Amino acid sequence: MxxxxxxxxxxxxxxxxxxxxxxDGSYTLIVDGTPQSHVDLDDPARLFxxxxxxxxxxxxxxxxxxxxxxxxxxGAGALTLPRYVHATRPGSRQQVIELDESLVAFVRxxxxxxxxxxxxxxxxxxxxxxxxxxxxxxGAVDLIVVDVFSxxxxxxxxxxxxxxxxxAVFLAPGGVLAVNIADGPGLAFARGxxxxxxxxxPEVAALAETSVxxxxxxxxxxxxxxxxxxxxxxxxxxxxxxxxxxTVTAGADLTRWxxxxxxxxxxxxxxxxxxxxxxxxxxxxxx
Numbered sequence: 001m002x003x004x005x006x007x008x009x010x011x012x013x014x015x016x017x018x019x020x021x022x023x024d025g026s027y028t029l030i031v032d033g034t035p036q037s038h039v040d041l042d043d044p045a046r047l048f049x050x051x052x053x054x055x056x057x058x059x060x061x062x063x064x065x066x067x068x069x070x071x072x073x074x075g076a077g078a079l080t081l082p083r084y085v086h087a088t089r090p091g092s093r094q095q096v097i098e099l100d101e102s103l104v105a106f107v108r109x110x111x112x113x114x115x116x117x118x119x120x121x122x123x124x125x126x127x128x129x130x131x132x133x134x135x136x137x138x139g140a141v142d143l144i145v146v147d148v149f150s151x152x153x154x155x156x157x158x159x160x161x162x163x164x165x166x167x168a169v170f171l172a173p174g175g176v177l178a179v180n181i182a183d184g185p186g187l188a189f190a191r192g193x194x195x196x197x198x199x200x201x202p203e204v205a206a207l208a209e210t211s212v213x214x215x216x217x218x219x220x221x222x223x224x225x226x227x228x229x230x231x232x233x234x235x236x237x238x239x240x241x242x243x244x245x246x247t248v249t250a251g252a253d254l255t256r257w258x259x260x261x262x263x264x265x266x267x268x269x270x271x272x273x274x275x276x277x278x279x280x281x282x283x284x285x286x287x
Contacts, residue, residue, distance in 0.1 A: 007106045013151070015103055017078075017110050020048075027111055029078040031103070034152045037078030039111050044083035051220035054207040054246060055145060055178045056084055058224055061231035062142060062176055068092040069142040072133075072170060074126040074158070078107050079119070081145055086117040094119045095137070097129045127158055130166050141170040146179040154182065154272035159193060162266050164200040168227075177201065177225045182272050184218040189272050191261035194223055194254065199263055201225040205232060205250035206257065213247050213257075218275050 004018040013032045020026035025042035028035055038048035047053045059081075062069065068091035073082055076098035085092050094117075098104050101123040113119060122129055126148045144167055148158045157163065167177060179197070183190040190206070197204050204225045212219030224230060232250060249257055262268075 005106075005110055007102070009100055009102055011100065015106055017106070027078070029107065029111075032151050034149075036149070037080045039078045039080050039083065041111060044080075044087040044114065047080070047084060049080075050209065050246070051180050051222050052080055054222040055081060055180070058176060058178055058207075058222075058231070059085060059088070059143060061233075063174075066090075070137070070140055070172070071095070071143040071145070072137070072141045073097070073145045073147070075145075075147040075149065076104050076107070076121070077147065078111055079104075079113060081147075082117070082119045083114065085143075086114055086119065092118065095122065095133065096120065097122050097124065097126050099123070099125055127163055127166065130170075133170070137170050139170070140172050142172050142175045144170060144175070144177045146177070149182075150271075152182070152275050156269040156271050157266070159196070159272070160264050160266045160269045161196050161199050164197055168200050171201075171227065174228050175226060176230070179223045179225075181221045181223060182218070182275070183221060184273050184275070185215050187213075187215040187221070188261070190221045190223070191258050192264050194258045195261040196264045197223055197225045198258070201227055203228065203230045203250075204254060205230055205248060206254060207248055208246055210245070210247045213249060 002019065004016050007015045009015055016030045018028045018030060020028060023040065026040040029037040040046040047056045066089055068089050071085055071092060071094040073096045076096050082094050082096055085094060096119060104121060148154060171177060181190045181193050194204055194206060204223060206213060206221050206223055208221040209219060211217055212221060232248060
């Protein structure tokens with residue numbers, strides 16, 4: 001593919017698959033001007049967006065290196081992380097829930113999945129579709145990734161304590177939940193999400209660039225949570241590596257970071273804040 005490809009989605013949004021001018025075999029999925037995903041077809045284990053790299057580090061630290069896992073992804077994008085799991089943990093079983101079937105068809109046509117990848121795609125609202133997943137997945141999922149966006153914002157109904165309780169039912173003992181949060185100065189939304197997760201799963205940590213975590217600029221915070229001790233032993237060293245060094249906040253530091261934040265329920269949930277106009281044209285990416 002040498003030129004950008006475009007699709008008008010049923011929602012009216014414009015999806016574009018654009019070749020990466022700096023890396024042959026790599027592509028960016030852009031939806032309504034917001035970069036959603038980056039895929040390297042030649043090397044699916046190469047992650048580009050910063051927040052995706054953070055989740056990749058969490059995946060690497062889970063269990064035995066290279067061991068297969070059971071994963072559930074809410075939000076498909078260009079299927080970057082399912083591809084990563086397939087490449088780095090062969091034999092993994094994965095379920096992906098995505099609202100827009102036409103978007104996934106567009107991605108799969110032009111950025112095909114690897115052969116023999118055990119990736120099951122389901123279509124529908126991320127939260128509503130949880131109730132249609134096989135009962136055998138209850139208590140059996142090692143990794144849940146929540147990366148649900150409508151345009152550049154996270155919908156309100158996937159931010160509440162009720163939602164996270166529905167997700168927690170699927171986690172296996174020692175399983176990890178990773179949530180991508182986009183927020184701006186002050187981080188009221190991200191801190192509220194951390195407070196909400198703490199009501200459901202006792203072990204929570206935040207991963208982000210230091211300037212983002214301090215609320216100095218708009219960016220992505222990855223929240224990870226589990227019912228058991230998180231795999232954080234090597235995480236600070238991984239986070240500190242370039243090109244975009246990040247901070248791991250957990251334990252007492254996270255308690256101080258969350259202090260004063262309100263828990264989110266279905267009754268008071270709101271979408272994440274919208275980024276400022278022109279943010280993505282300046283940075284070239286969401287994460």
